[in-house]
Amino acid sequence: MSRAARFKLGVIKRTVELTIDGVAVEVPEGATILDACNKLGIVTPTLCYLSTLTPVNACRVCVVEVEKARVLAPACSRKVEPGMVVHTDSERVRHSRRMVFELLSSSVDMSLVSGEVKGWIDSYGSDAARYGPPAPPAKVGERDARHAGHHHAVDGSVAETVAQPVKIDNDLYVRDYSRCILCYKCVEACGEDAQNTFAIAVAGRGFDARIATEFDAPLTDSACVYCGNCIGVCPTGALMPKSEYDLRQQGRWDEARQTVTQTVCSFCGVGCNLDLTVQDNAIVRVDSPLEHSVTHGHLCIKGRFGFQHVQNLPD
Amino acid sequence: MDLRLRGSDPTPAERATVDLFLLSSGVSEQANGRAANTGHEARAHRHLLLPALHSLQDEIGWISEGALSYVCERLTVPPADAYGVASFYALFSLRPRPPLVAHVCDDIVCMKKGAEDIIATLQDKLGPESSEEGAATWLRSPCLGQCERAPALLWQRAGSDDRSHAPASSEAVGRLLADGLFDAPERGTAPQTETPRDPRLRLLRRIGLVDPTDLDDYRGHGGYSALRRAVRLGPEGIARELADSKLMGRGGAAFPIGAKWDAVAKAPVRPHYVICNADESEPGTFKDRILMEEDPFALIEAVTIAGYATGAERGYIYIRGEYPLATHRLEDAIAQARARGMLGGNVMGEDFVFDIELRRGAGAYICGEETALMNSIEGFRGEPRNKPPFPTQVGLFGKPTAINNVETLFNVLEVLAEGGPAFAGIGTKDSTGTKLFCLTGAIAKPGLYELEFGATLRELLDLAGGVTEGATIQAILLGGAAGTFIDTSDLDLPLTFEATRAASASLGSGVVHILDESSDISAVLLRIAAFMRDESCGQCVPCRVGTVRQEEALQRIVAGRKNASGQDDVALLADLVRVMSDASICGLGFTAGVAVKSALERGLLTPQGSNS
Known part of the structure; x- marks a missing residue:
């Protein structure tokens, strides 16, 4: 159920009137500035926001200018107030959005973000190269071992990044934290917002903060149940099914040759919708539609990874 | 689960x-x-x-x-x-570590007082930083809050209590490693409390006179009369006195405390909580430490008053992990207050319930941010929450919470002692009462000073015997790592909230750090940039990546090296400072570039050979 749909149901709510970019808009009490922007059709860039998860407002790319406020406000989580006057395209807003995209692009591999996000990165004019050449990637386990409150000396000749080797410790999915923008979505999906498994959390501090299991244990030793809901919410391709990862490594991942087939999972009676991504007559990835009322985009290990039996065909 | x-x-x-x-x-x-x-x-x-x-x-x-x-x-x-x-906290080790660990402050004050000599000694005796083997090791540390007697160390000892060591020296550290004997901690330095004692002291009135380990002695010096008066006034009377006093919070945001307590008192959601923010970690700041070490019962009394006034039955004091002596004194004071009925089910026989729990931080500057502090108490990572909602509505454990700095709470005792209107008569119209200043650097008598609001910087320096003999002031850092640089043309600046704000500066935590001609301002700035990077919680992008890029750009500017991309690093810094101050979640990000920006504006950092 989308956020917008939720407001039409149930309890009668008072409405709040505010002004966004000079246009008056009325939204239910408790709605966010983002909801109001959506109602007006104003496109707001988001990275850490997802309608099915609690907003963490960590990426700050959705910031807007609220008159009389000292600092910018995250549209995704700031609740509307009567008489609020909001600017979504002021110079101040554009500067912050450009810089956030720029800071992320200069430190994280953003090559697999959606076309929409790539469009924002370009349209806000962010230039990741401004900070100099990227530093060489960290060695295996090096970032995981960094201690809070300390960092190695830097001289500014290269720009620090989160580049590091891919973590492959199971047959179902890989974790490529060189692509991690630390949006917290996977942690939320693993925890209270979906799966309640709590296999991963944010560890460390500052630029060395990272998604980790306890003591960086391999997933196979962790509480992970391989539901893959973290993959479903990851906006940058840092978390990816092994099937997709392998094809990409072999240079055989080709979206032009792919189709998406919607079906219903046959493993149990819940009725989860599945989106099967198929390439060359083989399933290469399974997702569930975000807006589906049963799954909200989430699946279990069977639905997400249990597809081999349908394609174990005789040669 | x-x-x-x-x-x-x-x-x-x-x-x-x-x-x-x-x-x-x-x-x-x-x-x-x-x-x-x-x-x-x-x-x-x-x-x-x-x-x-x-x-x-x-x-x-x-x-x-x-x-x-x-x-x-x-x-x-x-x-x-x-x-x-x-893994969020610097004082916790998740790898094997020797039982004795020296945390050596190399921050803005200690760096000029021989910190590197001590580090060289430790390196010589114990090998490289942070070794996992042997009987002892050492680590660099951000400011330990012992600045008036720099250089400082914190000894973390497994199986025994931690010890602050200041002033330290290479010889003392070498001796200590050889014989394992720790000296008794030194007393904090507040020169006005020495003979001849300054008669104007208010917040420091008992410092040096009262026995910090004895509740009776505290009462003998007028202790607990403010609580008695508070109970006579009732919660609404206290709110009135505080409103009349125009007392502003001393934690940096200068929010009227009367309004804060009133909002919590009237909040319909129960229970209410009060918190004393004693996570004093701003580099160059040590005022709260001296108050807590030398007059701990006063803090207990003030927190009790806060609880009574806001309808809270439980209070927390969150003290930074690097303050072993203050922690010990407060633990002892809380135990005595409980034993004597000054905390518990029937406080002072006045028929109200209140108790205090002491919580220790573990090496995270960010936990001084009020909502990060609440997350830390609740057992979560010390990441700040987005505001609104404000703690007065949704605070600790999601309940209405009044959170105040140590110095602010000491002021409450003064307001109750002399009444709100009389308190408002001290200082200036908009900055009432007195203010504590942490004076360090090239000054004759560094230490903690108390002055009425309105006194000028020059008066403060005169009180401390002026600058070190033969030194000339190059710049003054006002407010700590999140503060601003001013210079000798600002010596007649009245030290008030309004005057500093008008001068685009901030009193912050009361840090006044004097840099003379021999001080390396570039080194100070690089240390501040490294500090901000280390202490960013990592939650929001502007601060997490911005502090890294700031340090890199500053390194290039100081070294006189061009940015490989052909960018102008001064302009780059301006862009970074702007996004951090506009789009971060909390005060750390907002102020992470303030000192660098002010140094550039003041021309204190001449970019040698830069491409500007």
Whole structure:
């Protein structure tokens, strides 16, 4: 159920009137500035926001200018107030959005973000190269071992990044934290917002903060149940099914040759919708539609990874 | 919650440590047995996570996987979550560590007072930083809050209490490593309390006179008369006095305390909480430490008044982990106050309930941010929350909470002692009362000073005997690492909230750090940039990446090296400062570039050979 749909149901709510970019808009009490922007059709860039998860407002790319406020406000989580006057395209807003995209692009591999996000990165004019050449990637386990409150000396000749080797410790999915923008979505999906498994959390501090299991244990030793809901919410391709990862490594991942087939999972009676991504007559990835009322985009290990039996065909 | 724990077991010593801690916190073995290991009861222990980790670090010297796993089992916390919390704090080690660890301050004050000599000695005797083997090791540390007697060390000792060591020297450190004998801690320095004693002291009125270990002596010096008066006035009367006093919070934001307490008192949601923010970590700041070390009962009394005025039955004092003596004094003071009925079920026979719990930070500047502090108490990572909602509505454990700085709470005692209107007569119209200043650097008598608002910087310097003989002032850092640089043309600046704001500066935590001609301002700025990077919690992009890029750009400017991309680094810094101050979640990000920006504006950092 989308956020917008939720407001039409149930309890009668008072409405709040505010002004966004000079246009008056009325939204239910408790709605966010983002909801109001959506109602007006104003496109707001988001990275850490997802309608099915609690907003963490960590990426700050959705910031807007609220008159009389000292600092910018995250549209995704700031609740509307009567008489609020909001600017979504002021110079101040554009500067912050450009810089956030720029800071992320200069430190994280953003090559697999959606076309929409790539469009924002370009349209806000962010230039990741401004900070100099990227530093060489960290060695295996090096970032995981960094201690809070300390960092190695830097001289500014290269720009620090989160580049590091891919973590492959199971047959179902890989974790490529060189692509991690630390949006917290996977942690939320693993925890209270979906799966309640709590296999991963944010560890460390500052630029060395990272998604980790306890003591960086391999997933196979962790509480992970391989539901893959973290993959479903990851906006940058840092978390990816092994099937997709392998094809990409072999240079055989080709979206032009792919189709998406919607079906219903046959493993149990819940009725989860599945989106099967198929390439060359083989399933290469399974997702569930975000807006589906049963799954909200989430699946279990069977639905997400249990597809081999349908394609174990005789040669 | 269905926990999945990996196979590692705690050692008997680790298990005993955790068991003892939990027993002393009222968590019985039975209540956590298999049958009861679920539901709200089990999850309600999450707030014990940070102190449980402390108990392991204190006793064992590091937190092993088996030990963490056992804590998780007993408190019903997912191990990944607990690992995320433990790895957030600089004072916790998740790898084996020698039982004796020297944390050496190399921050803005100590760096000029021989910190590197001490580090060289330690390196010579113990090998490189942070070794996992041997009897002892050492680590660089941000400001330890002992600045008036720099250089400073903190000795972390497994199985024994931690010790501050200031002033330290290479010889003393070498001797200590040889004989293992720790000197008794030195007293904090507040020159006005020495003979001849300054008669104008208010906040410091008992410092040096009262015995900080004796409740009766505190009462003999007028202690607990403010609480008595508070009870006569009632919560609404206290709110009136505070409003009349125009007392502003001293934590940096200068918010009227009367309005804050009133909002909590009137909040319909129950229970209410009060918190004293004693996580003083701004580099160059030591005022709260001296107050707590020398006059701990006053803080207990003031927090009790806060509880009474806001309708809270429980208060927390969150003290930074690097203050062992202040922690010890407060623990002792709380125990005495409880034993004498000044805390508990019937405070002072006045028929109200209030008790205080002391919580220790573990090496995270960000936990001085009020909402980060609340997360830290609750057993989560010390990440600031987005505001609004403000703590007066949604605070600790999601309940209305009044959170105040130590210095602010000391002022409450003054307001109640002399009445709101009289208090408003002290200082200036918009900055009432007195202010504590932490004076360090090239000054004859560094230390803690108290002055009425409105006194000028020049008067403050005169009070401290002027600049060091033969020195000339190059710049003055006002407000700490999150502060601004001013120079001798500002000596007649009145030290008030309004005047500093008008001068685009800030009093911040009251840091006044004098840099003379021999001071290397570039080095100070680089240290501040490194500090901000180390202390960013990592939650929001502008601060997490911005502080890294700021340090890199500053390094290039100081070295006179061009940016390889052909960018102008001064302009780059301006862009970074702007996004950090506009789009970060909390005050750390807002102010992370303030000092750098002000140094550039003042021309204190001439970009040598830069491409500007």
